[in-house]
Amino acid sequence: MKAAVFDGQKIAIKEVSKPEPEDSQVLIQVKAAGICGTDIAIVSGYLPTPVPLILGHEFAGEIVEVGKNVNPTWLGKRVTSEINSNIDFECYYCKREMFTQCISRKALGIDINGAFAEFIAVESYLIHELPKKISYEEATFIEPLAAAYQTFEMMPIEKDDKIVAIFGLGKLGLLLTQVALLKGLKIIVIDGSDKKIALAKKFGAYYSINRLNVNDIPTEIRKLTKDIGADIVVDTTGNPDALKDVVASCKTRGKIHMKSTHGLETPINFTDIVVREITIYSSRCGPFEKAIKGLSSGMIKASVLISKEYALNNIQEAFASYEKNQDHIKTIISI
Numbered sequence: 001m002k003a004a005v006f007d008g009q010k011i012a013i014k015e016v017s018k019p020e021p022e023d024s025q026v027l028i029q030v031k032a033a034g035i036c037g038t039d040i041a042i043v044s045g046y047l048p049t050p051v052p053l054i055l056g057h058e059f060a061g062e063i064v065e066v067g068k069n070v071n072p073t074w075l076g077k078r079v080t081s082e083i084n085s086n087i088d089f090e091c092y093y094c095k096r097e098m099f100t101q102c103i104s105r106k107a108l109g110i111d112i113n114g115a116f117a118e119f120i121a122v123e124s125y126l127i128h129e130l131p132k133k134i135s136y137e138e139a140t141f142i143e144p145l146a147a148a149y150q151t152f153e154m155m156p157i158e159k160d161d162k163i164v165a166i167f168g169l170g171k172l173g174l175l176l177t178q179v180a181l182l183k184g185l186k187i188i189v190i191d192g193s194d195k196k197i198a199l200a201k202k203f204g205a206y207y208s209i210n211r212l213n214v215n216d217i218p219t220e221i222r223k224l225t226k227d228i229g230a231d232i233v234v235d236t237t238g239n240p241d242a243l244k245d246v247v248a249s250c251k252t253r254g255k256i257h258m259k260s261t262h263g264l265e266t267p268i269n270f271t272d273i274v275v276r277e278i279t280i281y282s283s284r285c286g287p288f289e290k291a292i293k294g295l296s297s298g299m300i301k302a303s304v305l306i307s308k309e310y311a312l313n314n315i316q317e318a319f320a321s322y323e324k325n326q327d328h329i330k331t332i333i334s335i
């Protein structure tokens, strides 16, 4: 089969052997896969992985083969898959149902082969059937949307939590904006793209800051919040330069939530965090069921976030052009 293989330096289309599903696995014919910031971090050398490796962890497709121990009714189903594979179901975390933190886990497309390929074999416990209303392209947003929901699974919203500032309006920031609105929060968005800002406002963000036009973002946020600061600040940028503003924009005893896995060293002065008793949260993978429900009900809009689609053969071009354009949100590889 054809696959996009990362050799530690670059990605290239290669002919590799089609995976054989093990007894507990299904074989998925991949239809669409999204390029994630994590993929860019890997190819840029910030996030080390074993090589050679087929990247790609936001994907959907059709089940074309099932292993011996898998219910054959899965055959022909349209599905997406969670990314944390090789779960042992017996470690400290598994016993507490924290399967995404299993000590044996291997992430598809990061630790083991992923979905920028014609086929992928995955453990059957990872798959979720797609409702008819969700297209394969939209389904590539389920993994990041689940991560957006996880923000509020990990971080309680308390009585005084009313205003959230979201730094960065990539795919995750724009999904988070929509999820935060469903939680009843008022949203301030910060980004450098007027186009993305317009989209966030269309979703319902009440105030926006174009960081290219504003010198002092924390002061601007304080002006909007009676000089208090945002109750919650979420960073999706992974930009070390933004972190100072993230901290300074948060109210005393507020919450900061880190969402980026950029792999960059980030200098941070903890004194202000300690003195003002700010709590730092973080989260990544989340509940797929909630994400699927959000998309299929139409509460969350995803297809409007697709900037460009490429064929698998043109994946190098897709990676090369990723985020060169400030307005770019999401690239999908159609397979």
Ligand SMILES: [Zn+2]
Binding pocket: 087, 088, 089, 090, 091, 092, 093, 094, 095, 101, 102, 103, 104
């Ligand atoms: Zn485990």
